[in-house]
Amino acid sequence: MPTVLTLRNIRIAIYTNDHPPPHVHALKGNEAEARFRLNCPQGPVELWDHEGFKLSELNEIGGLVVHNLEAICVKWGEIHG
Secondary structure, three states, X not given: OOEEEEEOOEEEEOOOOOOOXXXXXXXXXXXXXXXXXXXXXXXXXXXXXXXXXXXXXXXXXXXXXXXXXXXXXXXXXXXXX
């Protein structure tokens, strides 16, 4: 699972064996996970589901994904065609 971004101890990754629609997983060890739907190529980025993250963390992760949306969408296309 390629990591596309990191935010302190949070990895934002695309699973290589995943399914549409384009989305990323935010992973904080074994304690938290969230998925963000990308709606490539222009967004909007949407929080799909989450467990274990604080609201402030979700907002920060979402902002980072929005800021890097174009590059993440390109990476999704490289991995999933």
